[in-house]
Amino acid sequence: MDPFLLEAIVNGILLGGVFALPVLGLNLVFGVVDVVWLCYAELVMVGMYCVWFLYTQAGFPLALAFLTCLPVVGLLGLLLHQLVVRPLLNSPPITQVLATGGVIFVLQGSAMLAFGTDFRSLGVEMPPIEVQDIFISGTKLVAFVAALLGAGALWTFLKFTYVGTAIRAIARDREVMPLMGVDPKRIYMVASAIGGGLAGLAACLLVVQLDVHPYIGLSFGPITFMICVMGGLGNMLGGFLAAFLMGVIVSTGGFWWNTEMSYVVAFACFIVVMFARPRGLFAR
Amino acid sequence: MIRVAIAVFAVLAVLPLLGLPDYFMHLGIATLLVALSCTGWALMGRFGLVSFGHGAFIGIAAYTMALLWNDVGLSPWIGLPAGVALAVAAAALLAYPCFRLRVVGHYFALVTLAAGEIVRILIVALRDHTGGSLGMTPRLAPDHAVVAMQFGKQGFWWIALVAWGIGIFAWWRVDRSMSARALSAIGEDEDAAAAVGIRVTREKMAITLLSAGLAALGGALGAQYRLYLNPETLAGIGVSLQIVFGALAGGMYSMLGPTVGAAFTTALEEILRVAFGTAFIGAAPLIYGILLVLFIQFLPRGIVGWFDRRR
Numbered sequence: 001m002d003p004f005l006l007e008a009i010v011n012g013i014l015l016g017g018v019f020a021l022p023v024l025g026l027n028l029v030f031g032v033v034d035v036v037w038l039c040y041a042e043l044v045m046v047g048m049y050c051v052w053f054l055y056t057q058a059g060f061p062l063a064l065a066f067l068t069c070l071p072v073v074g075l076l077g078l079l080l081h082q083l084v085v086r087p088l089l090n091s092p093p094i095t096q097v098l099a100t101g102g103v104i105f106v107l108q109g110s111a112m113l114a115f116g117t118d119f120r121s122l123g124v125e126m127p128p129i130e131v132q133d134i135f136i137s138g139t140k141l142v143a144f145v146a147a148l149l150g151a152g153a154l155w156t157f158l159k160f161t162y163v164g165t166a167i168r169a170i171a172r173d174r175e176v177m178p179l180m181g182v183d184p185k186r187i188y189m190v191a192s193a194i195g196g197g198l199a200g201l202a203a204c205l206l207v208v209q210l211d212v213h214p215y216i217g218l219s220f221g222p223i224t225f226m227i228c229v230m231g232g233l234g235n236m237l238g239g240f241l242a243a244f245l246m247g248v249i250v251s252t253g254g255f256w257w258n259t260e261m262s263y264v265v266a267f268a269c270f271i272v273v274m275f276a277r278p279r280g281l282f283a284r
Numbered sequence: 285m286i287r288v289a290i291a292v293f294a295v296l297a298v299l300p301l302l303g304l305p306d307y308f309m310h311l312g313i314a315t316l317l318v319a320l321s322c323t324g325w326a327l328m329g330r331f332g333l334v335s336f337g338h339g340a341f342i343g344i345a346a347y348t349m350a351l352l353w354n355d356v357g358l359s360p361w362i363g364l365p366a367g368v369a370l371a372v373a374a375a376a377l378l379a380y381p382c383f384r385l386r387v388v389g390h391y392f393a394l395v396t397l398a399a400g401e402i403v404r405i406l407i408v409a410l411r412d413h414t415g416g417s418l419g420m421t422p423r424l425a426p427d428h429a430v431v432a433m434q435f436g437k438q439g440f441w442w443i444a445l446v447a448w449g450i451g452i453f454a455w456w457r458v459d460r461s462m463s464a465r466a467l468s469a470i471g472e473d474e475d476a477a478a479a480v481g482i483r484v485t486r487e488k489m490a491i492t493l494l495s496a497g498l499a500a501l502g503g504a505l506g507a508q509y510r511l512y513l514n515p516e517t518l519a520g521i522g523v524s525l526q527i528v529f530g531a532l533a534g535g536m537y538s539m540l541g542p543t544v545g546a547a548f549t550t551a552l553e554e555i556l557r558v559a560f561g562t563a564f565i566g567a568a569p570l571i572y573g574i575l576l577v578l579f580i581q582f583l584p585r586g587i588v589g590w591f592d593r594r595r
Contacts, residue, residue: 036390087581093390094334098532099580101525105573112566214566222401222521229394260409267402274395275381 003133008255009248010136016247017144018205020151022224023231023239025198028154029077031171031234032191034093035085038100041221042107043080043196047073047203048212049111052120062124070200077196078189085192104217111214119211143205150201151240154194158236167191171234223250223263226270232280242281246270285539289452292540296445300438309437315550316444317506322530322542323451324498327458328491329528330536332471334389336524337378337396340403341371341496342503343519347407347414349504350422350513353432355413360422360433360508368500374399375496376489383485383492388474397521404520419514433508440509447505448543451498455539458494463487499527533579535586544587 026040037043047069054065084103088096126138158164166182167190178184210216227246231238249269253262273281296316300309325338348367352358358366378399381387387395408416425432435443458464466487469477478484503523507513516522526549534545552575556568583590 084577095580095584099577102573102576105569109566109570225394226398229391233390260405263405264402267398270398274387275385278385278387
């Protein structure tokens with residue numbers, strides 16, 4: 001096989017790992033609270049600024065900056081739920097989605113006020129790894145492994161803890177679970193905090209690869225939503241697999257044409273998939 | 285409501301004769317054209333067909349019109365209808381499979397969002413013709429202003445007013461038709477509506493095409509008025525959300541609601557721009573966003589809906 005094509009495919013799989021985390025976070029929140037956080041990519045943006053600020057301005061070691069970023073964005077997710085989503089829980093879904101859409105402007109505006117519109121770079125780079133004829137970026141590989149670990153930790157939590165079980169149960173049946181003694185309000189808060197934390201983790205992985213600026217959310221936000229819908233909204237495994245599929249489509253599309261066209265192709269693929277499987281690729 | 289609309293139309297029609305300052309005229313034209321797009325969006329939005337992709341239709345219409353003028357030399361008087369027709373065709377291409385295959389709710393919203401992004405990225409990618417992210421300007425033709433549809437503030441005021449009038453008229457006609465009843469029934473329960481003999485797909489298609497056409501007309505005229513086209517302001521998520529917010533802020537269940545909402549959001553943006561200027565970059569979107577969230581939480585039926593309930 002053409003080594004460049006192979007390299008594109010490998011890069012696509014690595015890219016899929018980065019897409020996977022926000023997709024899991026969005027799916028978790030949607031599955032439990034039944035709201036699409038339109039501002040999810042902006043939460044990631046805030047996390048990226050958080051890491052950048054702690055590492056380059058406040059002089060934190062990188063690992064500590066990463067560790068601080070998770071609870072900070074988790075708290076932001078909790079705040080988002082309590083202040084914006086919770087008062088609208090009984091409203092039609094469209095108003096909930098739009099309210100989180102308004103938060104996009106709030107977060108972008110805050111980021112601009114705090115840090116200006118310049119592109120901020122962490123300035124951390126790892127050497128590329130050469131395997132046979134193809135080059136793999138070291139940062140991307142580490143990010144990929146971290147994404148898999150994060151996804152694994154989430155799965156373990158949902159599968160083996162009491163709260164995790166309650167979360168899965170609420171996602172399955174919203175009406176019955178309160179009768180079983182589960183407080184949905186508390187579960188919503190936990191899910192929102194974890195959803196935010198996943199955005200924080202995604203931010204840690206992205207900030208080493210991309211420069212952060214207030215509008216960066218717009219560059220990967222739309223594709224995250226596409227992936228969620230492709231895998232079936234609320235379907236964690238489906239979203240996880242779709243993330244890798246979309247990663248490979250984008251990456252090989254960049255190989256055949258150019259980066260912009262690769263996104264056009266990816267979105268077009270998404271629309272075609274929606275027509276073929278209106279409830280997502282992996283709907284039962 | 286139609287009497288109020290006619291009165292507003294009549295007052296607005298004579299306003300330019302009073303010699304108002306250019307700045308006021310500019311805001312008025314901008315508001316009328318945004319109002320048309322918002323009215324178009326609300327036409328389908330109020331029946332539960334929530335689209336986050338109306339930017340796609342605006343982008344298609346505006347760029348078709350401008351490219352026909354710049355590259356082929358075809359007057360916007362022909363290019364504009366051609367662009368709107370193309371936008372409507374794109375809407376049909378997107379909506380027909382959606383409605384046939386029952387892509388509804390969140391899924392429909394996100395499919396349309398993808399469509400908006402596709403158009404935005406395509407415009408950027410075709411930068412040899414469209415100028416990409418830098419935007420493009422229609423070729424100026426001072427000698428043939430009428431053919432080129434390049435009027436001053438006064439001329440454009442009337443064009444914008446007529447376009448807005450078309451939107452309001454369309455709303456009025458839809459409201460009085462059987463289609464409005466059919467669409468409310470579909471919005472409540474599609475299966476039940478189909479069971480009583482409503483042609484669900486056909487009704488949804490009709491309102492979607494009308495909605496896309498009106499939104500595209502408003503957006504393309506806005507581009508022609510400003511004589512500047514940019515993918516960020518004419519396609520993609522940003523403009524799509526702006527239209528939705530305008531409709532929602534004013535109230536999407538009432539004929540003049542989207543217009544009031546467009547006036548409100550335009551005024552708000554303008555006030556914030558003037559108040560902060562370049563001093564606190566970011567303060568304007570921050571306050572805009574907070575106000576939008578508060579609006580959605582406390583006035584879910586919009587400004588006009590709130591007044592309606594008080595009466």
